[in-house]
Amino acid sequence: MTQHIAQVPTTNGSRYLQQLCKHWSHKMPVEFDAQAGKISFPNGTVATLANAAETLDVTLDVPEGVDAAHMQKVVADHLDRFAFREAPLSFDWN
Template sequence: MSASVARVPTASASRYLQQLAKHWSHKMTVSFTAEEGTITFPNGSVLAMRADSETLDLLLTVPAGEDVERMRGVVASHLDRFAFREAPLTFDWREG
């Protein structure tokens, strides 16, 4: 397992968390509130999110053998799509 964390500065963190969760809820296991969410991908990766008034915190756990950079890119590109007014967002991915 590989863990990556990112703190994404945005005043719209709760909105983006909810949009991403709803977007993926039709094909993945998703649970969310306005402040927290979890998305489980078919490949076993898990994205945990926490929103506050200034940031969206992300914890992405990727199973061994899966492409960590690809999964980071999938998450970032989808969030950027929802944040089109302020995109590109800043993702400071680092090992968790």
């Protein structure tokens, strides 16, 4: 399992993480509140989101054999849709 972390600059992290979690809750297991969320993808990837004052902190735990770059793009593209007023958001994955 590899871990990929991005601190996305935005003051709307709570709104975006809730929208993303609600969006995916129809397709996969999701847990969330106003400050944090967790999305469990069918391929074993787990996305954890946390609202901070100036950032939305996104962590992807990606199993071996799963394309991490693809999962980063999936999460970033979906968040950009919800953040259309300030998109594209800046994702600097570590």
